[in-house]
Amino acid sequence: MEKIFSYDKITLLTRAGLKKNKLILVSDINKSIVEKIFFSVGKTKILKNKTAVFVFLENSTRTKISFEMACNKLGVKVVHFNTSLSSTNKGESLIETLRNIEAMGADLLIIRHGDQLNISELYKLNIPIISAGSESISHPTQALLDLFTLHKEGMVNKNKKLLFLGDISLNRVANSHKNLLKDWGFEIGYSYPKELCLKDTSKELKYFKNKKEALAWADIVMVLRLQSERKNFSSDFLEDYKQKYQLTLKDIETANLKKSDCLKVMHPGPYVEGLDLEKSVTNYEHSFIYKQVKNSVPVRAAIIQSLLQGD
Ligand code: CP
Secondary structure: OOOOOOEOOEOOOOOOOOOOOEEOOHHHOOHHHHHHHHHHOOOOOOOOOOEEEEEEOOOOOHHHHHHHHHHHHHOOEEEEOOHHHOHHHHOOOHHHHHHHHHHOOOOEEEEEEOOOOOHHHHHOOOOOEEEEEEOOOEOHHHHHHHHHHHHHOOOOOOOOEEEEEOOOOOOHHHHHHHHHHHHHOOEEEEEOOHHHOOOOOOOOOOEOOOHHHHHHHOOEEEEOOOOOOOOOOOHHHHHHHHHHHOEOHHHHHHHHOOOOOOOEEEOOOOOOEOOOEOHHHHHOOOEOHHHHHHHHHHHHHHHHHHHHHOO
């Protein structure tokens, strides 16, 4: 058994062959560790003499800023890698760049990457790493802060029905949630365009072809963005997508007519106005969207503290 996190007495990890102190996939942590992280949200302390290097190879607003604010909260110094001014432009490989950051003695690497880098290569590095979004596979800290939001709103372990609405095919948040939420008492449903998926998973998942039917079933809907930066979509496809998967206030009002508790709305962000979400939904009384963002700083601070205290 190899140790990944070491937070107080929580030192469990059963996945073989991983280097310690990594949060790249949600399978790098277990339920006890998640509970311990959640317990420490809002109670983090100053960590002395720690430096985090941020390597963001894809665009980010929420994740990058909230990680930096979390580091500020913890007294962790931040150094930013600048791709356009780096020696990757002289032919150095990305993994070699990361090995150099490791050799300089950085205490933590926070990295967002697409297919420039394979996740398995990160596990070979001997430095604590947090994924800030890896390929279309993993976004563990987003999944954790979403789960924390659900926990804070009293939704965990209550047999709530959580619907993912939108494109799951290239969505790293949905992928991380698939592996995380099952341990927390949620029934998960999906409504997504099957034609975007490499294989038909609709029989393995609780799948809804129809948005209205899906929203009538759900207690919570997590709307997902179409990953237009990873794939080109025709204007016909986009129009069809909007009709079938965009969440509007009218959709919510219709669903709420038959519910005892109003539908709760989540979105990991960024949302595309008029495609995956109607703007008015962000002001809906039971939207958790800005609560997710608010929770991102203390949750990420707790995750960083947990990782660095495991040194
Ligand atoms: N949720 C999320 O990852 O947002 P950003 O891409 O803005 O960081």
